[in-house]
Amino acid sequence: MPRVVPAVSRALDILELFLHRPQLSAREVMERLDLPRTTVHELLVTLVERSYLIVVPGQPVQYRLGLPLFQLGAAFAGRLDLVHEAQNVTREVAAVCNEAVHVAVLDGADVVYLVKVDSTHPVRMVSGVGLRLPAHCTAVGKVLLSSLGRAALDDVLAKGVLPGMTPDSITDPDRLREHLERVRADGVAVDVGESDGAMRCVAAGIRDHSGAVIAAMSVSAPIIRWTPEAHGEWTQLVRDGAARLSARMGYPQQSR
Structure with missing residues (x-):
């Protein structure tokens, strides 16, 4: 070795x-x-x-x-079609909802945010490109964890105790497994104050040409703007945005 x-x-x-x-x-x-x-x-x-x-x-x-370090990061990002395409699609989604839109990838037990388009509202989410958070506390992370096979998920959860970011974070591995089953069935995940008590997020997965989930897109908003109507609209919006980005990554679109 x-x-x-x-x-x-x-x-x-x-x-x-x-x-x-x-x-x-x-x-x-x-x-x-x-x-x-x-x-x-x-x-x-x-x-x-x-x-x-x-x-x-x-x-x-x-x-x-x-x-x-900026030059190395730019060189890496320049080789990622995902980042380039995600910047375009996130801008389109943000233009419709005027809320923060993110694209993130899974790195071990964490998510790392690759792209962000911010809201123009004075009250908005504090985040940024390169931010790393525990995957199980975020909507994007739960989508990505739900896409893992059993062995891969076991490996992630075996790394230690699940840290909580707020009192609403899921910290019990068995409860998280049950939750991820629902996420897998629904195709979307919601963060109801699990990473920030004042924020809500909804996320959907992004697939590549092989059908593998390689990233996730989310719409995030303060709880004061998270109405039932907005939740429904943003869920469909993030589904559509993730589907468009998946198509740009080569995933074949199926007729509905």
Whole structure:
């Protein structure tokens, strides 16, 4: 088996801290990763030397991400037809509902948001591209989990206790399995305050040419705008949007 290089792993751990914070100090990096001061200093110096991190002007011990990471991300996104096509379809869906529309993919037990088109309302969802959340707490995540085979789902749920984001989050694995059965049957999932008590979301799956669910699309809105009528309209809207995006990914459309 090839050996994992500890220094590379630690450097990547440092970079991943910036997924959640735009700026960090050397001390915060040391405390969050529980690494020796000398090790952190050497890794930060190396990352700055290669411009993957930059020193915040006027704050010599504060760091933020550098341009090469944007370039790598752009190169990755540029190779994803999903991202390009999703940007177009999410704009179309958002233009109809004027609410936040997301496209996300599954990464282990989490979802990662690839595309977002925001609402123009003053009260709206706080989220962004690159955000990572526990899949079982989100509508997009529940759609994606429901598409997994039994063995793959067992593997995800075996990774540990399901964390809760709100009191309404499903944290019991058996209850989640039952819930995912209903999602699989319905073809859509709803987040009723499970990731944010003030928000509601509805999501549907996106398929590729083989029929596999590769992503999910959601419409999200504050509870103050989540009326029964809107829920029904947005459910159909996200179904249609996900179907259009699936068609662009090569999934053959069946007559209804």
